[in-house]
Every structure is written in C-alpha cells, then in structure tokens.
Amino acid sequence: GQQVMQIPQYQHVQEGEDFTTYCNSSTTLSNIQWYKQRPGGHPVFLIQLVKSGEVKKQKRLTFQFGEAKKNSSLHITATQTTDVGTYFCAGPNFGNEKLTFGTGTRLTIIP
Amino acid sequence: SAVISQKPSRDICQRGTSLTIQCQVDSQVTMMFWYRQQPGQSLTLIATANQGSEATYESGFVIDKFPISRPNLTFSTLTVSNMSPEDSSIYLCSVGRDRALGTQYFGPGTRLTVL
Numbered sequence: 001g002q003q004v005m006q007i008p009q010y011q012h013v014q015e016g017e018d019f020t021t022y023c024n025s026s027t028t029l030s031n032i033q034w035y036k037q038r039p040g041g042h043p044v045f046l047i048q049l050v051k052s053g054e055v056k057k058q059k060r061l062t063f064q065f066g067e068a069k070k071n072s073s074l075h076i077t078a079t080q081t082t083d084v085g086t087y088f089c090a091g092p093n094f095g096n097e098k099l100t101f102g103t104g105t106r107l108t109i110i111p
Numbered sequence: 112s113a114v115i116s117q118k119p120s121r122d123i124c125q126r127g128t129s130l131t132i133q134c135q136v137d138s139q140v141t142m143m144f145w146y147r148q149q150p151g152q153s154l155t156l157i158a159t160a161n162q163g164s165e166a167t168y169e170s171g172f173v174i175d176k177f178p179i180s181r182p183n184l185t186f187s188t189l190t191v192s193n194m195s196p197e198d199s200s201i202y203l204c205s206v207g208r209d210r211a212l213g214t215q216y217f218g219p220g221t222r223l224t225v226l
Binding site: 043045088 | 217
C-alpha cells in the first residue's frame with residue numbers, strides 16, 4: 001500500500017532559526033496536503049499543492065511539491081514559539097477520498 | 112471549513128467495557144472519517160463512515176470491534192468495543208466537503224484511556 005515518510009522525525013531549533021521537513025511518497029500523488037497539530041490539539045489543514053513543481057507561501061512558511069509529484073517540503077523561516085507542533089503531510093488514496101498521513105515531524109523551539 | 116464537535120473529550124474506561132464517541136458537524140458534509148492516533152504517532156484511518164450504509168473499514172479494523180453509525184450527513188458515532196489497554200489512544204473524526212480536493216477538517220478528538 002501507499003506509504004508516506006517524513007524526515008526528520010524530530011527537530012529542535014533555536015527560536016529564529018529555520019526549519020525544514022521533507023515528505024516522500026511511495027506513489028505518485030494527485031496532490032499533497034500539509035497539516036499542523038499543536039501539542040494536545042488536533043490536526044489543522046494548512047495548505048494543498050496540486051501542480052508539479054508548485055510552490056506556495058504562507059507568511060514564513062514555504063511549501064513545495066516535487067516535479068515528480070512524489071515528494072514535498074515545508075520550510076519555516078525564522079521560527080517562532082507559535083510554530084511548535086507536529087507537521088504532517090498527507091497524500092490522497094484512490095479517488096481522493098481517503099488520505100494517507102506521513103509519519104510527521106515534531107518541531108520544538110528552544111527560546 | 113466546518114465546526115466539528117466530539118463527545119466525550121476524554122474518558123477513562125475499564126477493560127472489557129465499550130465506549131461510544133459522537134461526532135457532530137455544524138453543516139452537511141459529504142465524507143466523514145474516523146482515525147486513531149496513538150501517543151506520539153501519526154494518524155491511522157479506521158474507517159469511512161457512509162451515510163445510510165455500512166462503514167468502509169481499513170485493513171486491520173473490523174466492524175465488531177469498531178461499529179460505526181452515520182444516520183445523517185451531520186452526525187456519526189464510533190464505538191470502541193470490549194476495550195483493552197491497547198485501545199488507549201486519541202480517536203478523531205474528520206470531515207471532507209469536496210471529493211475532488213480531498214482536504215479534511217478534524218474534530219478536537221477523544222482521548223481514551225483503558226485500565
């Protein structure tokens with residue numbers, strides 16, 4: 001079945017440093033989605049990328065979808081304490097109705 | 112997006128008992144899903160809740176253990192039956208409005224501890 005892996009599993013950064021998480025799928029994806037889960041919270045939808053090579057920005061967050069549509073990345077510039085949480089990528093299964101979530105990258109910030 | 116509520120938010124249960132979790136959405140949605148998230152882990156899809164018909168279960172999950180109902184387009188329940196400590200987890204419902212887009216919105220989750 002489809003597998004979606006993320007690296008690193010954990011990342012500790014000093015506040016103000018940059019952060020990147022990478023997402024790799026075993027199959028080609030029609031789109032890639034990113035979710036953020038704060039500690040004790042539930043996953044919250046951040047963004048969806050559809051086109052090969054697509055890049056989208058949300059303030060300090062930059063999302064990329066690979067040319068082959070099998071990988072993606074999320075880059076955060078100048079991290080803040082509000083960025084703490086686990087970031088999941090997710091790719092749709094057959095018919096776009098179900099999602100396979102990546103293994104997640106847990107970001108902690110050292111003030 | 113959608114406003115999604117779940118009840119209970121947390122519970123502590125005894126081994127061998129059952130717990131029913133409710134998921135309520137503030138508007139009609141096409142798709143509803145149930146996930147399990149074990150501590151420090153990713154989300155695992157349990158089943159798709161189908162309105163008016165039996166849920167569609169993922170590999171490793173069976174109806175006898177996780178019966179699901181979806182009587183209408185705004186409400187679903189998940190029952191965790193004959194619980195064991197291994198069922199201790201967070202259970203999340205999610206909804207999707209657009210089959211083509213596939214984006215999902217999650218409820219706040221139910222934190223279950225089985226003793």
